[in-house]
Amino acid sequence: xxxxxxxxxxxxxxxxxxxxxxxxxxxxxxxxxxxxxxxxxxxxxxxxxxxxxxxxxxxxxxxxxxxxxxxxxxxxxxxxxxxxxxxxxxxxxxxxxxxxxxxxxxxxxxxxxxxxxxxxxxxxxxxxxxxxxxxxxxxxxxxxxxxxxxxxxxxxxxxxxxxxxxxxxxxxxxxxxxxxxxxxxxxxxxxxxxxxxxxxxxxxxxxxxxxxxxxxxxxxxxx
Amino acid sequence: xxxxxxxxxxxxxxxxxxxxxxxxxxxxxxxxxxxxxxxxxxxxxxxxxxxxxxxxxxxxxxxxxxxxxxxxxxxxxxxxxxxxxxxxxxxxxxxxxxxxxxxxxxxxxxxxxxxxxxxxxxxxxxxxxxxxxxxxxxxxxxxxxxxxxxxxxxxxxxxxxxxxxxxxxxxxxxxxxxxxxxxxxxxxxxxxxxxxxxxxxxxxxxxxxxxxxxxxxxxxxxx
Numbered sequence: 001x002x003x004x005x006x007x008x009x010x011x012x013x014x015x016x017x018x019x020x021x022x023x024x025x026x027x028x029x030x031x032x033x034x035x036x037x038x039x040x041x042x043x044x045x046x047x048x049x050x051x052x053x054x055x056x057x058x059x060x061x062x063x064x065x066x067x068x069x070x071x072x073x074x075x076x077x078x079x080x081x082x083x084x085x086x087x088x089x090x091x092x093x094x095x096x097x098x099x100x101x102x103x104x105x106x107x108x109x110x111x112x113x114x115x116x117x118x119x120x121x122x123x124x125x126x127x128x129x130x131x132x133x134x135x136x137x138x139x140x141x142x143x144x145x146x147x148x149x150x151x152x153x154x155x156x157x158x159x160x161x162x163x164x165x166x167x168x169x170x171x172x173x174x175x176x177x178x179x180x181x182x183x184x185x186x187x188x189x190x191x192x193x194x195x196x197x198x199x200x201x202x203x204x205x206x207x208x209x210x211x212x213x214x215x216x217x218x219x220x221x222x223x
Numbered sequence: 224x225x226x227x228x229x230x231x232x233x234x235x236x237x238x239x240x241x242x243x244x245x246x247x248x249x250x251x252x253x254x255x256x257x258x259x260x261x262x263x264x265x266x267x268x269x270x271x272x273x274x275x276x277x278x279x280x281x282x283x284x285x286x287x288x289x290x291x292x293x294x295x296x297x298x299x300x301x302x303x304x305x306x307x308x309x310x311x312x313x314x315x316x317x318x319x320x321x322x323x324x325x326x327x328x329x330x331x332x333x334x335x336x337x338x339x340x341x342x343x344x345x346x347x348x349x350x351x352x353x354x355x356x357x358x359x360x361x362x363x364x365x366x367x368x369x370x371x372x373x374x375x376x377x378x379x380x381x382x383x384x385x386x387x388x389x390x391x392x393x394x395x396x397x398x399x400x401x402x403x404x405x406x407x408x409x410x411x412x413x414x415x416x417x418x419x420x421x422x423x424x425x426x427x428x429x430x431x432x433x434x435x436x437x438x439x440x441x442x443x444x445x446x
Binding site: 072079096104131 | 276294321323330347354
């Protein structure tokens with residue numbers, strides 16, 4: 001039981017979700033947690049700001065140790081609970097190198113995804129340009145093609161084992177499909193997405209509002 | 224001697240520089256290296272693309288293991304050479320948590336810095352807007368204030384010891400000053416910058432074209 005941990009989170013947010021997957025993988029259930037709403041701007045509330053001056057979710061605390069950055073929280077958990085639950089960083093140098101490479105490429109995938117899906121949220125109305133929207137979409141499509149290639153013949157991002165790269169990147173992949181990415185056009189990504197859906201850590205943390213409303217948006221359907 | 228390692232790099236690039244600092248810290252000198260030119264578009268050359276299909280520098284290889292993502296390469300080196308050179312990930316949970324927090328916040332600092340310094344490079348001419356330039360500058364100024372606060376009374380980012388957070392974030396801090404950030408207005412950052420300048424790993428890897436031409440630009444002088 002992880003009674004000395006607290007997680008403030010938002011449903012569906014890839015950064016929140018990856019921390020929740022990491023907690024499950026390390027057998028750290030029973031932590032204090034609170035589901036907050038981005039729509040209601042809870043992430044700018046006093047409760048969040050006290051833990052996370054950037055006003056972002058997740059906000060994560062272990063005792064008095066605060067690690068809000070989601071990649072950081074996952075790495076911290078793996079490091080602090082090395083021999084508990086599933087081992088998420090392989091010893092084998094080759095597999096480990098690939099894991100670090102994919103894990104950090106995940107930043108680029110996230111960034112390009114956010115640039116498309118949250119364009120209107122991020123860019124003030126008077127600055128929005130069709131040409132930028134088009135460029136962002138093309139850039140995301142190119143990025144997704146890379147990942148489609150990476151998953152050719154692989155069940156996980158660093159090879160045959162589930163690693164920290166999957167903990168970190170899987171929520172973004174699920175998000176792409178939630179926003180309408182075509183399973184037909186990206187079969188390797190779709191296989192990866194559907195396969196890991198059944199993994200206990202992923203199943204246990206599936207975004208509750210996706211369960212309530214299984215139909216997502218179609219923002220990315222033409223990609 | 225690190226004869227089984229190869230680094231393709233560009234002078235001054237924070238991602239390249241952090242890998243070079245990590246190599247020095249782990250006593251991995253004597254690697255194969257090649258200084259390439261971003262201006263000449265060497266990063267899109269066949270030599271780079273063969274190692275790094277994203278066409279980016281650094282491109283880093285250890286034997287047949289390729290880890291081009293700079294954060295990933297630093298973590299890989301620390302993990303593979305744990306007991307060699309300087310220990311870069313503290314054991315103490317508190318210090319480690321802070322290290323991971325700052326290290327990944329470094330992504331935000333980098334991103335906001337790039338959005339300002341490379342605005343014209345990243346945004347096509349017909350899409351450039353004064354309002355966006357202003358907003359990016361304000362956002363970077365806010366970000367830098369956070370880091371100025373983090374360094375209040377601290378010589379390193381995770382406390383009193385030099386860690387992977389410093390390996391990763393220091394080059395960005397140096398870059399800010401190279402681009403004209405005021406040492407007077409940001410005294411904690413300036414102290415950090417000047418202090419670590421003398422650290423052997425930093426000194427040994429100081430960007431050669433900064434040595435040749437100690438005067439930088441003034442892009443950030445009003446920040």
